[in-house]
Amino acid sequence: MDFSEVASVSGKGGLYRVVSPTRTGVILETLDDSKKKMIANMQSKVSILSDISIYTTDEEGAVPLKDVMVKIHKEFNGDTGLSSTSEGDELKSFLKFILPEYDEERVYVSDIKKLVTWYNLLAAKLPELFEEPKEEKEEKAEKKEKKAPKKSTKKMEEE
Numbered sequence: 001m002d003f004s005e006v007a008s009v010s011g012k013g014g015l016y017r018v019v020s021p022t023r024t025g026v027i028l029e030t031l032d033d034s035k036k037k038m039i040a041n042m043q044s045k046v047s048i049l050s051d052i053s054i055y056t057t058d059e060e061g062a063v064p065l066k067d068v069m070v071k072i073h074k075e076f077n078g079d080t081g082l083s084s085t086s087e088g089d090e091l092k093s094f095l096k097f098i099l100p101e102y103d104e105e106r107v108y109v110s111d112i113k114k115l116v117t118w119y120n121l122l123a124a125k126l127p128e129l130f131e132e133p134k135e136e137k138e139e140k141a142e143k144k145e146k147k148a149p150k151k152s153t154k155k156m157e158e159e
Contacts, residue, residue: 001126003050003066006031008118010045015121018048031125054115055103063099069119072098073130078123084113091116 007016007028016028016038025041040046053062072080075098082094091112095102122129 001129003069003129004048006049006122006126006129007040008047008049008052009040010047015049015118031121049118054099054111055106056099056101057103058101063102065115068099068115069122070130072119073123078127080116080119082116083120084117086113086116 001017005018007018007026009016009028015031017031019027019029019037021027022039025039025044026046028038028040028046030036030038049065052065054065054068055061056063080094082091086094088109091109092104095107095112095115
């Protein structure tokens with residue numbers, strides 16, 4: 001599972017797993033233990049997490065939510081110590097620590113609360129989202145092998 005299979009629905013709390021598309025919308029399943037299913041029709045505002053970004057002040061103008069969440073996971077490994085009831089200043093300093101170039105004028109405290117809530121839910125229910133894909137791990141291992149000096153096998157063949 002990856003960030004393109006997780007969605008948020010405007011007006012509804014929590015996150016949903018995208019089960020399958022339908023003719024008139026999409027079937028969603030809650031990520032909590034109840035696993036309730038619902039159909040989000042065309043009028044529902046459904047946002048896929050892989051399509052969401054956070055505004056920044058750098059040249060690019062935004063950073064994908066996935067990159068921010070992966071960075072949070074590397075720093076805090078599932079426990080930020082924050083919740084949606086945390087103080088606004090605490091939430092702002094948290095995001096400033098994770099993403100120093102975030103745009104303080106366009107990213108509101110409510111957005112940071114949503115980020116923290118979503119991260120806590122994903123870290124608890126889908127920790128595999130934050131693991132490196134198998135192909136990337138293999139590519140990194142291959143690069144390390146190429147950089148490491150190879151031992152001569154000629155001597156072993158002679159014996």
